[in-house]
Amino acid sequence: MRSKKLAMLVILALLNLLYMKAPTSSTLSDDNKPPFKQNLHLPRIKPPFKQNVLLPRTRSTTSRSIVSVVVLDQLEKEESDPLVPPPKATKSERISWFRRKLPELEILKSTTKSKRFHGRVLELYNKNCSAQFFMVWLSPAKSFGPREMLAVDTLFTTNPGACLVILSNSLDSPRGSTILRPLLDQGFNLVAVTLDIPFLVKNTPAEAWLKKLKSGKMDPGSIPLYMNLSDLTRLAVLYKYGGIYLDTDIIFLNSMTGLRNAIGAQSLHxxxxxxxxxxxxVMVFDLHHPLMREFLQEYSTTFDGDRWGYNSPYLVSRVTQKVRRTQA
Known part of the structure; x- marks a missing residue:
């Protein structure tokens, strides 16, 4: 689970991969306070419609009728996640289960809506952004709560003029628009866009992996597939567009626009x-950076859906160690 990852994230440092040197630590003094207000409360938004609507009297009615309007939660029901495998299933049972689920997994397809991905990303980034940020949200929209809202708010507070694309099928919806409205009302350059994973991995080493997965002959593993798809998506989007990727629970203290080809350190000696x-x-990379391609190659050839972290923190660690050894 991502919460386990957060518990492990003891230190967040940023390393320059060109030299592989650890950054020096610093503390905040009274003259070096974070540029955002602590305990920031985002404005409460009004419901998108009233609970009770009073219909006017018409010739065909003799009394007024009160119609109860269904609230947004009921209008947009979010069903159980089809990407979570059955518990304690064997490898063959998981493959059979996944093969049955494949037709309903919209996230693996290029749909009419997802094919707008590239155009919408370019539309946002044509606004003279000071930096290009990406986040991935594959959970239900209703789970995008105060922690995530604060993370986005501090991103824009510390990086004025930045643009943020949230890759999310659930937030690219009427409900998602309502959730993100307090941020949009502050004038932030923000958009939630439905993923087009086939487009993102096209002409990358991960294209073969996706083809094999969609064939139904591959074991997706016991870990929920959305977690591994999140790891794949962040690598692919940085390779395709360049920019800064961050998890949705990162709180910003300073601007990141001065960083280049850097990655977060989970622990230091x-x-x-x-x-x-x-x-x-946390990853910051140029467009088509060769290390990002190495990450995608490693993901495609060594994928293991049963070992937590193997396709994410452990992947970037072992690939970077290999590169460092070859450059020594």
């Missing part, structure tokens, strides 16, 4: 201060 494990929760 207590004596040497060199990283011992990296984490794909």
């Amino acid at each position: 207590p004596r040497t201060k060199r990283w011992t494990r990296l984490n794909n929760a």
Whole structure:
């Protein structure tokens, strides 16, 4: 689970991959306070419609009728996630289950809506953004709560003029628009866009992996597939567009626009201060960076859906270690 990852995230440092040096630590003094207000409360928004609507008297009626309007939660029911495999299933049982589920997995398809992905991303980034940010949200829209809202708010507070694309099928909806409205009302350059995974992995090493997955002959693993798709998507979108990827629970203290080709460190050696494990929760890369392609290659050829972190923090750590050894 992502919460486990957060518990492990003891230190968040940013490393320059060109030199593989650990950053020096610093503390905030009275003269170096975070540029955002603590305990920031976002404005409460009004419901999109009234609970009770009074219909006017008409010739065909002799009395007024009160119609109860169904609230947004009921209008947009979110069913159980089809990407979560049955518990304690064997490998063959999971493959059979996944083959049956494939027709309903819209996230793996290029649909009329998802094919707008590229155009909508370019439309936002044509606004002279000071930086290009990406986040991925594959959970239900209703789960996007105060923590995530604060993360987005601090992103824009510390990075004025930035643009943010949230890759999310659930937030690219009427309900998602309502949830994100307090942020949009502040003038932030923000858009939630339905994923087009086939487009993102096209002409990358991960294209073969997706083809094999969609064939129904591959074991998706015991870990919910949406977690592994999130790991794949962040790699592919940075390779295709370049920019900054961040998890939706990162709170910003300073601007990130000065960083280039850097990645978050999950832990440092207590004596040497060199990283011992990296984490794909924070990544900053140029368009078509060769290391991002190496990440996608590793994902495609060594995918393991049964080991938590194998396709995410452990993946970027082992690939970067290989590259560092070859450059030594």
